[in-house]
Amino acid sequence: LMMAMGLGVVGATFTNKSQARVSSMTPLARLIQESEGVIVPADSPHKSIQDLIDAWRKDPKAVSIGGGSSPGGPDHLFPMEFAKAVDIDPRDVNYITYDGGGDLLPALLGSKIKAGMSGLGEYAEQIDKGQVKVLAVSGEERVPGIEAPTLKESDVDLTFINWRGILAPPGISAERRTQLIDLLQQMHDTQKWADALKSNNWTDAWMTGDEFGEFLTSQDERVETTLKELGLL
Numbered sequence: 467l468m469m470a471m472g473l474g475v476v477g478a479t480f481t482n483k484s485q486a487r488v489s490s491m492t493p494l495a496r497l498i499q500e501s502e503g504v505i506v507p508a509d510s511p512h513k514s515i516q517d518l519i520d521a522w523r524k525d526p527k528a529v530s531i532g533g534g535s536s537p538g539g540p541d542h543l544f545p546m547e548f549a550k551a552v553d554i555d556p557r558d559v560n561y562i563t564y565d566g567g568g569d570l571l572p573a574l575l576g577s578k579i580k581a582g583m584s585g586l587g588e589y590a591e592q593i594d595k596g597q598v599k600v601l602a603v604s605g606e607e608r609v610p611g612i613e614a615p616t617l618k619e620s621d622v623d624l625t626f627i628n629w630r631g632i633l634a635p636p637g638i639s640a641e642r643r644t645q646l647i648d649l650l651q652q653m654h655d656t657q658k659w660a661d662a663l664k665s666n667n668w669t670d671a672w673m674t675g676d677e678f679g680e681f682l683t684s685q686d687e688r689v690e691t692t693l694k695e696l697g698l699l
Contacts, residue, residue, distance in 0.1 A: 468494065468646060472630040476682075476689045477538025480699060489686045492634040492643055493679035495650045498663065499629040499671035501605035502544045503614065505582040505589060505598050507574055515602040515620045518581060519552050526558040532579040534566040534588075540628040541570075543692055544604060545583045548617070551624040556696055574598050585628055586612065587666055609667060629671055631678065647674050 469491075476488050504515060512518040522529045526549070533541030542563070546556040562579060564570040567588035574582045575597060582598075586609060592598045593612060600614040604626040608616055617624050634646055653659055654672055663670055673681060693699045 467635060469633045470630065471633055472540070473543070473628050473685065473689075474535060474539040476685050477535075477540075477543060477693070480690060480693055481536070481538035487686055488633065489679065489682040491636055491682075492638050493675060493682055494632045494634055494643070494646050495654070495675075496629055496631040496671050496673040496678050496681060497650075497654070498668040499605075499627045500585050500587065500668055501603040501609055502540065502583055502626055502628060503586040503589070503603050503609075503612070504548075504601045505574060505584065505586075505593075506580070506601055507577045508597050508599055509577065510580070510599065512581070512601065515615070515617070515622075518601055519622075521580075522549070523552065523554060526554050527560050529581070530560045530562055530579045532562045532564055532570050532573050532582045532584075534564050534568075534570045534584050536563055537696075537698055538689065538693060540626075541584045543689065544626045544628075546692055546696060547624055547626055548583070548604075548622070550695075551617075551622050556692075571598075587668075590667065605669070611667070627671075631673075631682075643675070650674075 479486050506512055512521060531545045533545060535541035542561060545559055545561060549556045549559050564573060567584055570582050570584055573579050589598060593600060600612050602617050602620055603609050603614050604617055606625050632650060634643065
């Protein structure tokens, strides 16, 4: 038994008041990571990330931010950490939850929100057609094929990455863990996986075993800290 999961599951364990933690499972492998993007409608008055930050600082409640995550998910955590990085109280963020990117996109295209903060994979077609514009990306590096600076380049001291990985239940044998990691390694080394990385604009973030376990612990701590600051825990 293996479970595909990501940063959203980390947040959900806290917001659903569960005692389960991803760091208590058996870590197998982290597979990919993906930048979040700050996305605005094509006709937005905000032509740069600094334009948006200036308006956001002036009146945080007036700048509606949409995301495809419920509280604790990546699209919620990113704008909260972003707000804090630009000296806006995260509790003042006017965050509107949509049921995934499919629902967020019409809100962006219809200018029902000032900006969306979400993964970029679901918006590739609209970005290419110029229907929406990416003002900045949240990773360490720019995203190939998207003309947008990183937040770091824009003098915002924040890097935020969404990621996906695979867990097994707690308590399995060391031998079984090794077998499962080996299976994932075989998948990771195929050309089909390389093609999937490219077509989905994912970044390879391969990490296994104990190293992945330490990463999961750090993610639990980061998410818990952010949610406590928001008064959600």
